[in-house]
Amino acid sequence: NAGVTQTPKFQVLKTGQSMTLQCAQDMNHEYMSWYRQDPGMGLRLIHYSVGAGITDQGEVPNGYNVSRSTTEDFPLRLLSAAPSQTSVYFCASSRESRDYGYTFGSGTRLTVV
Amino acid sequence: TQLLEQSPQFLSIQEGENLTVYCNSSSVFSSLQWYRQEPGEGPVLLVTVVTGGEVKKLKRLTFQFGDARKDSSLHITAAQPGDTGLYLCAGVQGGSEKLVFGKGTKLTVNP
Numbered sequence: 001n002a003g004v005t006q007t008p009k010f011q012v013l014k015t016g017q018s019m020t021l022q023c024a025q026d027m028n029h030e031y032m033s034w035y036r037q038d039p040g041m042g043l044r045l046i047h048y049s050v051g052a053g054i055t056d057q058g059e060v061p062n063g064y065n066v067s068r069s070t071t072e073d074f075p076l077r078l079l080s081a082a083p084s085q086t087s088v089y090f091c092a093s094s095r096e097s098r099d100y101g102y103t104f105g106s107g108t109r110l111t112v113v
Numbered sequence: 114t115q116l117l118e119q120s121p122q123f124l125s126i127q128e129g130e131n132l133t134v135y136c137n138s139s140s141v142f143s144s145l146q147w148y149r150q151e152p153g154e155g156p157v158l159l160v161t162v163v164t165g166g167e168v169k170k171l172k173r174l175t176f177q178f179g180d181a182r183k184d185s186s187l188h189i190t191a192a193q194p195g196d197t198g199l200y201l202c203a204g205v206q207g208g209s210e211k212l213v214f215g216k217g218t219k220l221t222v223n224p
Contacts, residue, residue: 004155031210101148
């Protein structure tokens with residue numbers, strides 16, 4: 001099994017550009033989440049989903065959009081990139097968050113110049 | 114304000130020493146989870162604790178969930194260089210299904 005696949009692994013954007021970070025999982029997990037990780041800040045929750053068609057905001061949702069049209073995919077859209085969005089982004093999925101924990105992808109390192 | 118406070122933030126010890134990492138909050142969680150992260154990789158789940166007072170052991174690692182389900186600890190016995198990494202605690206907030214993380218403890222075990 002591939003687990004959680006994130007693409008691309010690296011990306012450089014100019015300020016104001018938009019892009020979509022892709023996330024796909026093949027474990028039939030209902031729960032999926034996006035996090036960003038910055039030095040000294042730990043992992044902060046951007047958006048999460050408890051099933052297809054259901055999404056909700058996390059701790060730092062501003063500047064990001066998500067949708068969940070299928071169980072497998074949970075793309076993260078940056079609407080108008082800003083230097084403050086320079087970070088490492090992780091997608092994660094879970095069978096159920098309380099008892100089973102999350103499986104993480106290997107991350108996307110994004111730089112906004 | 115960080116919902117989960119981890120301490121210490123950094124820890125450098127010699128091989129063979131014991132250590133404890135703490136994860137504290139004023140909020141109640143339906144579960145607390147511990148992850149370990151290597152540089153350039155995503156976090157990997159070590160354990161999930163869901164019952165107040167629960168203790169789980171994973172080889173030389175012992176995890177405890179506080180009776181009030183507000184805090185947790187990770188104890189490593191006889192640390193080895195292979196234990197080096199970033200240890201993250203995370204909690205599931207009851208009713209919301211959100212998993213939120215502490216800032217992590219960066220552990221270095223020197224040979």
